Amino acid sequence: MIAIPEIRSGVCEFDFEIEDWLFRLAHFKSEPEHKIPVLICYAFINRPYILDLHEDVSVIKKMLDAKLDVWLVDWGYPKRADRYLQLSDYVDFMDRCVDHIREKRGIDAVTLHGYCLGATLSIIYASLFPEKVRNLVLQAPPVDFHTSNTLAVWARNINPEKIVRSLGNATGDLLNLSFLLVDPIRLVVGKYNSLLDNMDDEKFLRDFFYMDHWIFDSPAVPGSVYVEYITRWYQRNEVINEEFDYRGRRVNLENIKMPTLVLVAEKDHITPPESVSQFFEKIPSKDKKMILSEKGHIGLTVSSSSQKKIWQEVIKWIVERSD
Amino acid sequence: MFLEFSQFIGRVPKESYDLLRRNIEIRKVLEKIYRDYKAGIEINPADFDFIFDEIFRYFFRPLELAIANTMLFSFLLPDRKNIRLLESFSEVFQTYDNFLKSLKDHLRLTFSIFERDGMSSWVEEFEEFFERYKAPEIYDFNRSLSEYFFALPNKALKHISESFEAWERFGGDYFNFKNLLMETYRSAVKEFINTAKTKKFESHSYFASEFYDTVARKFDDLLKSEEYLKVQNSMISNLMDHFYHFRKFAEEWLENTPLNPFATVSQIDEAYKRITDLRRKILELENKIEEIKRR
Numbered sequence: 001m002i003a004i005p006e007i008r009s010g011v012c013e014f015d016f017e018i019e020d021w022l023f024r025l026a027h028f029k030s031e032p033e034h035k036i037p038v039l040i041c042y043a044f045i046n047r048p049y050i051l052d053l054h055e056d057v058s059v060i061k062k063m064l065d066a067k068l069d070v071w072l073v074d075w076g077y078p079k080r081a082d083r084y085l086q087l088s089d090y091v092d093f094m095d096r097c098v099d100h101i102r103e104k105r106g107i108d109a110v111t112l113h114g115y116c117l118g119a120t121l122s123i124i125y126a127s128l129f130p131e132k133v134r135n136l137v138l139q140a141p142p143v144d145f146h147t148s149n150t151l152a153v154w155a156r157n158i159n160p161e162k163i164v165r166s167l168g169n170a171t172g173d174l175l176n177l178s179f180l181l182v183d184p185i186r187l188v189v190g191k192y193n194s195l196l197d198n199m200d201d202e203k204f205l206r207d208f209f210y211m212d213h214w215i216f217d218s219p220a221v222p223g224s225v226y227v228e229y230i231t232r233w234y235q236r237n238e239v240i241n242e243e244f245d246y247r248g249r250r251v252n253l254e255n256i257k258m259p260t261l262v263l264v265a266e267k268d269h270i271t272p273p274e275s276v277s278q279f280f281e282k283i284p285s286k287d288k289k290m291i292l293s294e295k296g297h298i299g300l301t302v303s304s305s306s307q308k309k310i311w312q313e314v315i316k317w318i319v320e321r322s323d
Numbered sequence: 324m325f326l327e328f329s330q331f332i333g334r335v336p337k338e339s340y341d342l343l344r345r346n347i348e349i350r351k352v353l354e355k356i357y358r359d360y361k362a363g364i365e366i367n368p369a370d371f372d373f374i375f376d377e378i379f380r381y382f383f384r385p386l387e388l389a390i391a392n393t394m395l396f397s398f399l400l401p402d403r404k405n406i407r408l409l410e411s412f413s414e415v416f417q418t419y420d421n422f423l424k425s426l427k428d429h430l431r432l433t434f435s436i437f438e439r440d441g442m443s444s445w446v447e448e449f450e451e452f453f454e455r456y457k458a459p460e461i462y463d464f465n466r467s468l469s470e471y472f473f474a475l476p477n478k479a480l481k482h483i484s485e486s487f488e489a490w491e492r493f494g495g496d497y498f499n500f501k502n503l504l505m506e507t508y509r510s511a512v513k514e515f516i517n518t519a520k521t522k523k524f525e526s527h528s529y530f531a532s533e534f535y536d537t538v539a540r541k542f543d544d545l546l547k548s549e550e551y552l553k554v555q556n557s558m559i560s561n562l563m564d565h566f567y568h569f570r571k572f573a574e575e576w577l578e579n580t581p582l583n584p585f586a587t588v589s590q591i592d593e594a595y596k597r598i599t600d601l602r603r604k605i606l607e608l609e610n611k612i613e614e615i616k617r618r
Contacts, residue, residue, distance in 0.1 A: 004334050021602070083592065084599040092606060150546050157552045159560055166563035168592070176338065181382055182546065185539035188378055192346035193531065209335050216336040
């Protein structure tokens with residue numbers, strides 16, 4: 001018999017402090033000692049519990065152990081009823097969360113930690129509301145979308161309006177298929193071959209199936225958001241060109257003056273290092289740092305070496321700027 | 324290696340289970356090819372085709388389902404073939420109708436004989452039964468069947484035609500897509516076999532690793548090529564057009580049927596749009612109120 005683990009993701013306890021239709025704000029239970037809270041803004045593709053996968057792989061647990069006050073935005077599982085949400089609605093909710101935390105904690109600004117497309121949203125937010133962002137942590141951030149990786153090339157060559165007109169939302173199944181087809185041999189064969197080689201290794205099995213459970217737990221992307229993010233980000237590259245606007249206000253990267261930490265993965269086939277290098281050069285922040293990992297997009301979060309080394313360094317950086 | 328598959332069901336994602344099973348089969352085939360290679364038997368490229376099928380079945384399956392499922396509905400299309408088919412159906416039904424009328428006359432005659440001989444009169448009850456369950460004289464079902472397309476609203480006809488045109492284009496694109504992937508794979512197999520002639524693979528894992536690297540590199544190039552992008556884009560566009568126009572066909576039909584109690588997807592989407600816009604307005608107003616309170 002093979003020891004298939006019981007999959008129950010999420011180690012750290014939390015409460016929802018705001019529940020607004022689809023979106024929620026989670027607050028992790030802890031006894032923080034540092035003044036500035038961390039608000040994690042994950043992507044609207046896949047689920048945020050990758051940051052709290054299990055007992056041995058949990059970025060959030062490490063933050064809580066470092067006595068940080070940790071909050072997280074949950075973008076939920078969009079249904080057809082949500083198909084007309086827009087990117088501006090996501091930024092609205094981020095602002096609502098930030099204001100809630102500021103009021104509750106009696107502070108002016110938070111540490112905003114964005115991951116993948118959540119980092120893009122965080123950059124937009126920080127450029128529009130810099131007074132509310134004390135520190136900015138960007139994990140695998142796509143800012144310049146005109147990169148040469150397969151996913152970006154595909155996104156520049158599709159018609160998202162037709163997809164949304166037909167399906168309503170960009171469904172989880174469609175996204176899953178696309179993410180596997182960008183690299184079919186490595187992701188469909190290579191990965192499972194390594195599983196077959198390690199079927200007797202309980203730890204390997206546990207890590208593998210926890211990851212697979214997360215990978216295939218794909219919420220849909222609301223139709224209008226999908227159209228916007230493909231056309232305005234991937235195709236027109238509005239963020240790095242500072243043409244993206246939120247309710248008439250344009251993104252201005254000159255406003256990113258706060259301490260900024262960027263985590264980049266060398267083998268990231270979704271947000272390669274080239275998607276952030278121009279942004280990093282451009283921002284005027286005098287306290288900015290880039291940490292480069294030799295892992296991939298997800299390995300940056302979950303690999304043993306990242307858990308042991310990179311996250312120690314990241315959390316240390318945050319803690320030093322949290323009082 | 325023996326695996327009790329039942330232990331996976333419900334405990335791992337179905338995609339993991341599907342891909343794991345495929346990989347077990349792939350490994351078996353590749354191990355056999357390796358054994359032949361070690362034994363000095365010349366590698367046959369066709370032996371690798373099974374591996375291609377197992378890998379890409381995962382991606383082809385939903386596309387093939389789209390083709391197969393639509394074939395079931397092809398009778399809805401207002402083309403000559405279907406009109407002829409419906410006309411021949413109506414002739415069959417007309418013939419059956421005539422048979423039933425003859426049977427009715429025959430039975431009436433038979434019951435009349437029994438009535439004359441002093442037995443119960445079944446004639447009236449039989450006539451009443453027959454009248455109750457036959458279609459009213461004013462409605463010619465058989466003719467309506469052959470004229471079904473003319474009863475459809477114009478927009479419905481337009482959408483079903485566009486849906487099937489898109490479906491046919493999608494079918495062509497899908498086979499181009501499949502062929503592109505197959506050609507790339509076979510080219511990788513050929514390259515690998517040439518490598519295997521000059522390189523010595525001491526273990527199966529080294530053999531497999533080199534094979535997969537070769538194939539992966541070929542696909543890295545293919546998947547960003549102009550040709551692939553064109554085929555993929557066309558395939559997805561046509562598939563989405565097919566779905567969209569089919570749905571619109573059904574919606575036009577429903578919306579023009581007064582007895583239909585159901586809202587269509589488009590009608591519900593319109594409601595969702597209005598609700599989302601109103602929600603945004605409410606949030607805006609709430610923010611303004613908060614701002615005023617703070618002053």
